Amino acid sequence: NNHLLVHDEL
């Protein structure tokens, strides 16, 4: 999975 789900910032 990509890091964007963990990153979750705007």
Added chain:
Amino acid sequence: MNIFRLGGDLAHLLAIIILLLKIWTTRSCAGISGKSQILFALTFTARYLDLFTNFVSVYNSVMKVVYLAAAYATLYLMYVKFKATYDHNHDTFRLEFLILPAAGLALIINHEFSIIEVMWTFSIYLEAVAILPQLFMVSKTGEAESITSHYLFALGSYRALYIVNWVYRYYSEGFYDMIATLAGVVQTVLYCDFFYLYITKVLKGKKLQLPA
């Protein structure tokens, strides 16, 4: 979500609202760099490509839509509705000097070589320098209206608060994102000179005027 992250998001939202209200109520976008606004619209567009593929939370999705809508609304006001008031003679920064290096760097240094990740990384690098045309414009005219200063202060505070959020997340969750953090530090450093002038002049009721 911690208080610093929320504060950063709200400062960002406040900046966007200040800018839209300034343009709408004065019916003028004088002193505002359209080039910086183009870069912010590009930043949000590249970053929020995951709006339909990654669902994080209602909060995240709503904020993404609001940022995107506000960015394009600002462009519409500047380049269509109040085009006559746009100060393009002072807005001469060359966008390709920022877009091309950001794109090149995103292709080389990223978390993963996929379209969505490269676009996300590009948006991070581009956002870091997107304010340069605006700061360049202020330095060229030698001054900024108070409302423009408030806008810049809110916008700069956003990334500064994000840095505190990243430090907090590192110690509380062990989470860190080197790309976002380094670019965020660069972005915040660009505002330092402005922060100094804002605190020493604008908060004391004076107009932001650069020393001759």
